[in-house]
Amino acid sequence: MAVREILQYPHPVLKSKSRKVHAVDHRIKGIIRDVLDTLSNSPGVALAAPQIGAPYRLIVCDASKKKGLKEPHHGLIVLLNPVVRLREGGRIFREGCLSVPDYTGNVSRAERVCVEGLDAEGRVVSFDAKGFEALALQHEVDHLNGILFLDRIASLSTDLFRRKVY
């Protein structure tokens, strides 16, 4: 159980696909613990295992860490092999990432998602998430596929008005 270093881009693990978890064994339990400890010790709201150098499909999210969040959410979520089953709606959010310092960008995300996976005991669970929590879950699942928010920038901060005339 440890607070680990959060890897920074251009560490190659951040641009790689993470491996499926086949059994919640002693090693995976230790990684879950480390990811949780590292998240608690950081200003962030969610973290993916590759961000601490463990290339496994494992994410944690705790929307209650966001100050003043009034939307409903599920608190601490631990998900193994998460899959986004459903995406609805679209919104632009301003995102940053613990692995990309000093940079935020406008990212287009689904407003509502259904994410399915295994919990820390290996049982199938699913979550219907909205708004901020949905954003965080999509961001973390992206990490498992080597995708950073930089790959999903929808518009430049200076360009609020579309160039096309509708």
Add this chain to the structure above:
Amino acid sequence: MDRFVLITAAGPDRPGIVAGITRVLHQTGCNIEDSSMTRLRGEFAMMLIVRLSSKPGLKEIQRRLKKVQRTLGLSLLLKPLSRAESRRDAGKAGRDYMLSVYGADRPGIVYRVTRLLASYGVNITDMNTRVVGSLKAPIYVMVLEVELPARAKVPEVRSGLLKLRKKLAVDITLHPVESLRL
């Protein structure tokens, strides 16, 4: 007949720059149409397309702007625009794409990427670069909004970018601009 000018100005950033310039424009009956202004590190840069009124005339506007320019320590250029240049829909509409390029900072990233885009006739309509990360390990992030002309084939542009990815040791993502009408 309406006359338009392009004003570009830049100088050390401080509160009061936009108010100083726009006071002159307001007092001389000008209308600010489209503009783009941004701060880069300690400098503030502005581009404004302005419609002139008939009075008091271009010379007077230039005289008043020169005074403000000196006070604010700005470099300023005023360029009359032709009717064609000032049109709202100036520039042929192509397909809009977002291009992200990022990696360890090294010389040549901007030049090589933009040279490749130009070779396909791709036009950059907005662009932003930032150096982030630590001094020891700086990361370069470049985000562009581009217009693909009808003749540019997306798979070709993608494969050109892919070759460049390896050469420059950067990550590159090209995706169409999505719009959501709410």
